[in-house]
Amino acid sequence: MIKPFSVRYGHVNVREYFQLNDLNSDTRIALWNCxxxxxxxxxxxxxVATKCAQSVWIYYLNQPADNIPRYDGGYKGDKTLLSAIRGYIYGEEWYLVYDSIEFIIDRTNSYIDLSKHLNSVFRKYGVGYTLINGCITPISNEDEIESVQNAVDNDTDSSRSHFERALQLMTDREQPDYRNSIKESISAIESLCRKITGNDKGTLGACLKTLEEKGYIHSAMKGAFSQLYGYTSDQCGIRHALTEEDVNPTLAEAKFMFVTCSAFSNYLLAKISD
Incomplete structure (x- = not known):
């Protein structure tokens, strides 16, 4: 989405426009309206909506199951299920609001459509996150979003499960596990390459060599991903036991691996379909 006129021409501070660790009142209202x-x-x-709201009341807000208020309506000021949820979105910390949105999406039967509308709000109000596969993810670049979404939607069953797990580990706001997210991202590529080559027990290096011989990838691309695979073996103990000298990977590294592996996955699937 193109930045608003006020941001492009310096009438609004860019730092104020892009929201990473906060949600302003306008965004909260827009999320509720959506x-x-x-x-x-x-x-x-x-x-569907009533059952979802009741689940929010009981299992997310941890309120008494025998004291569920009416769904909506009544006189202004009456406590209802929707007013309780609205109050939570308006008043709680930004990360708890995201938790509640993920909870709601997980209990809907059409979360993809709802995610589409919520992502429109994120784009309009400069939120630096995107809903992908039900997870609020720190990715906002349109090309990256498309790459990740295609990988999650279109990969083989085994590699898709690795990407989904990588996404969950990276976006866990209470205990993010960037090391294992990176491991799952590279495992998704390894799984896909095994599927394409028919070598169920082959290493990624061996499978990449086969793909090069078949003309699916250039030798330079094979070399680049072989080095990336080596990075996961040598850096931070990602695919091996930790040592005292190992350094924990960051969100930036986990995001880089996730986006890079998803793009490479999409490339391979496109090449074998030609």
């Missing part, structure tokens, strides 16, 4: 208009209202008659 949920209310596209989910709570549209799915109320089917019962």
């Amino acid at each position: 949920l209310y208009l596209f989910f709570w209202t549209n799915n109320h008659q089917t019962g």
Whole structure:
């Protein structure tokens, strides 16, 4: 999305426009409006929204199951399920708001459509995150988003599960595990290369050599990914036991590996389909 006029021409501080560790009031209102208009209202008659709201009340807000308020409506100021959820989105810390959104999406039957609408809000208000496969992910570049989404949607079953796990480990806000996220990303490529070459027990290096011989990848590309594979073996004990000298990888490294591996996966699938 193109930045607004006010940001492009310096009338609004760019740091204020892009939200990474905060949510301003306008964004919170927009997120609530999105949920209310596209989910709570549209799915109320089917019962899906009501059951979801009740789950938020009981399992997320940890409120008494025998004291569930009415879904919505009544006099202004009456406590309802939706007013409780709205109050949470308006008033809680930004990361807890994201937790609640993920909880809601996980309990909907159409989270992909809802994610699409929420991502539009993220783009409009400069939120530096994107909903991918139900996880709020620190990726906002459109090309990166498309690459990651395609990999999660279109890969083989085994490599897709590795990418999904890498995404979950990277986006866990309580205990992010960047080391194992990197491991899962490279494992997704290894799994895909084994599938393409038919070598179920081959190392990534051996499979890349086969792909080069078949003309799927250039020798320079094979060399680049072989070195990247070597990085996961040597750096930070990512694929081996930790030592006292090892340094924990960061979000930047986990994100780089996730995006790079997803792009390479998409490239391989496109080449073998030609």
